Amino acid sequence: MEGGVNMQKKVVHTRVSGELYDELTKKAKKRRVTISNLIRNIVEDSLDLSGEVFGLVDEKIRSKLNREEAILGYQQITLSKDTICDFCANDIAKGSETNIAFLENSAKKLTVCNECKKKQEAEE
Numbered sequence: 001m002e003g004g005v006n007m008q009k010k011v012v013h014t015r016v017s018g019e020l021y022d023e024l025t026k027k028a029k030k031r032r033v034t035i036s037n038l039i040r041n042i043v044e045d046s047l048d049l050s051g052e053v054f055g056l057v058d059e060k061i062r063s064k065l066n067r068e069e070a071i072l073g074y075q076q077i078t079l080s081k082d083t084i085c086d087f088c089a090n091d092i093a094k095g096s097e098t099n100i101a102f103l104e105n106s107a108k109k110l111t112v113c114n115e116c117k118k119k120q121e122a123e124e
């Protein structure tokens with residue numbers, strides 16, 4: 001870490017819901033960064049965009065997730081490589097049955113483990 005007064009880092013503690021924490025963990029794992037790094041990036045982005053911090057980070061993540069993850073349907077597949085569930089970030093081993101979620105508003109496809117699929121279906 002570089003020295004100097006202007007480079008001094010402050011620590012911010014914050015509370016998030018369990019649900020948001022899970023989403024952050026998942027996103028951080030996917031991007032291979034720490035949760036702390038992910039949050040810092042989001043906050044910096046938010047400041048760049050609007051100059052507002054309060055409530056925005058939480059809201060931004062939620063609306064982004066909700067928009068991206070409106071699931072149109074699932075297709076069951078047999079994995080030909082190890083991967084992780086895009087929802088809970090648990091490992092899913094090569095050869096096991098898992099689900100691909102097709103999204104309503106995006107060409108992106110998500111890998112969804114059986115437990116998360118059940119959870120999603122229960123919520124809808």
Ligand SMILES: [Zn+2]
Pocket residue numbers: 085086087088089090112113114115116117
């Ligand atoms: Zn899962």
